[in-house]
Amino acid sequence: MATAQELTPAAIRALTREVSAAEAEALHEQISQLMRQRIESGEWPEHLKLPAEPELAGALNVSRGTVRRAIRTLIEAGLLKQTRGKGTFVRGQMLEQEFAQELISTAQSLDREGVEYQTQVLSARVIQAPSHIAAHLGLPADDLSVLAIRRTRSVAGEVVYLLDNYLPTVLCPDLSPQVLQDRSLFGVLEHDYGVTVESVRRTFSAILPDDDVSAAMSLRPGVPLLYLEQISYQANGNSVEYSDVWVRGDRVRISSWIKR
Amino acid sequence: MATAQELTPAAIRALTREVSAAEAEALHEQISQLMRQRIESGEWPEHLKLPAEPELAGALNVSRGTVRRAIRTLIEAGLLKQTRGKGTFVRGQMLEQEFAQELISTAQSLDREGVEYQTQVLSARVIQAPSHIAAHLGLPADDLSVLAIRRTRSVAGEVVYLLDNYLPTVLCPDLSPQVLQDRSLFGVLEHDYGVTVESVRRTFSAILPDDDVSAAMSLRPGVPLLYLEQISYQANGNSVEYSDVWVRGDRVRISSWIKR
Known part of the structure; x- marks a missing residue:
């Protein structure tokens, strides 16, 4: 089965550098906010596939629960969507x-x-x-x-x-x-x-x-x-x-x- | 496999009544002309499937060669198309x-x-x-x-x-x-x-x-x-x-x- 292009490791590393455990804001909020910026700017385009949660958690050096909560926020905001058995994707406005x-x-x-x-x-x-x-x-x-x-x-x-x-x-x-x-x-x-x-x-x-x-x-x-x-x-x-x-x-x- | 709607027997009988062996015009020309009128008027719409040649020849009471020549004329005029193994269809302008x-x-x-x-x-x-x-x-x-x-x-x-x-x-x-x-x-x-x-x-x-x-x-x-x-x-x-x-x-x- 065909799959959409996945977010590159370099793009994840770039995200990691901006996440700071020292900041007052909850980690999941920092992450969802950074992801939101990339989606809204078009840097992460429609149909882009996010890595699986464990992989993303590992790359960002946070817990799976934190990643899941950040993703949940963006699904509720209509910016990401999850397709069973396929993964998490950037959602378009169409x-x-x-x-x-x-x-x-x-x-x-x-x-x-x-x-x-x-x-x-x-x-x-x-x-x-x-x-x-x-x-x-x-x-x-x-x-x-x-x-x-x-x-x-x-x-x-x-x-x-x-x-x-x-x-x-x-x-x-x-x-x-x-x-x-x-x-x-x-x-x-x-x-x-x-x-x-x-x-x-x-x-x-x-x-x-x-x-x-x-x-x-x-x-x-x-x-x-x-x-x-x-x-x-x-x-x-x-x-x-x-x-x-x-x-x-x-x-x-x-x-x-x-x-x- | 799906097939397009086929021309109804009533529509073929209607055509038959207009074909006359007594007319000077060659039979295949009469037939292609009558079909052309029906296609151009929209009575025979795009994608309509014509019956197979033997069936059409039988219904019109003419030879298969006559039917084949009439169809060939309309294919060359871009009004019909033949798809191998599927049949003859009314062709659209798109x-x-x-x-x-x-x-x-x-x-x-x-x-x-x-x-x-x-x-x-x-x-x-x-x-x-x-x-x-x-x-x-x-x-x-x-x-x-x-x-x-x-x-x-x-x-x-x-x-x-x-x-x-x-x-x-x-x-x-x-x-x-x-x-x-x-x-x-x-x-x-x-x-x-x-x-x-x-x-x-x-x-x-x-x-x-x-x-x-x-x-x-x-x-x-x-x-x-x-x-x-x-x-x-x-x-x-x-x-x-x-x-x-x-x-x-x-x-x-x-x-x-x-x-x-």
Whole structure:
């Protein structure tokens, strides 16, 4: 498995020289303060991996408990993050979403990052599918009806995602859109309708939003968005859902670890 | 393996009704013309899969050769594309790049799409790495020198990619940037320096370019770009290369097929 670049021994030594047991300030506070300066200055960039706690404690000549407490402070401040089995990393200010590589939804991806978010259903209505959506969903010419649901996902009171989902009404005739305020669409399809999404096709591009999207996301003009088209398939190859998703380009990054 | 939605039997029957053996126009021309109308109107959207040739020939009541000739015409016109072992698909006007999912370079990705492109080296110089790049590359404090190379990749005379690559000079002390006009960076690292890239970390976001990037890409103001940060690693976990890549958001889509 790939790993991020780790902090160099020289960088740790530089830190050590600034830690003083003689100072009144608690050691863990000195350490977290020095680390904070390096993160905020960009000297320790996003994704940089910190050495393991015992190694860091040894290099700084302090106890493991002191290191752990300093790191805890910075995790709570949102400057570091710990990934189980992988280590401690400098955290960026952007949300990182791995959904170009993994079959996880935007909701699951936010959950994984430990980010709190709210979902709001803006509208839900049965419409005749536009022709490109009808074709992607393989709808028969005599029944083009789809449930069209528009939702937003907000983080810290700011709309980060706008999601337009289109579902053939035959698939989930009695779906109440309000359940999608608290539950994921894939989860509802699987648990309430026995429809399992086995694969998705996603394409990402960069766009400037039109007035409709800007209004729904409460954007000021000129904010670039990631535009994502998604088509979801069952194991038998039949498509079950088409979506257009708009993502704040200045808040969210799509992230992939790719191995040869 | 996931497959795109296939053209429905009803859509094929609709086509059949319009094909007439009595007309003077050759059958293959009638068929390619009817298909072209459906693609250009959006009724047959991007990624739609056509049935296999024998099936299509049977449904249209013409020979396989006639179908094959009609399809060939539309492939040459850039409206359909064939992927070996997968089938024939409606082609979009955007370039599709799978590099959020696979360890392929922008060059390999264009090759795979069958797109002709030109690479131009704009500048190459040895500089002291900025601190975030030094950290990502794990450079020692006493040798921050990196080879910084700026290149463009153009399709049909238009700059589609701007690539800034940073390589530790110790890794490839005598690298001549001009070789990167014709060869891929990963290929040169592997074949000329024995350095194999085993994994990459890529993050994508949407941005509006600054003046420097706009000028290098000859962009009019307001074109949104995909911005990609890439860090490449050897099998031992050491990073070998850092890049910033800017991608025309109105020309290129990043595409992923994701399986559960």
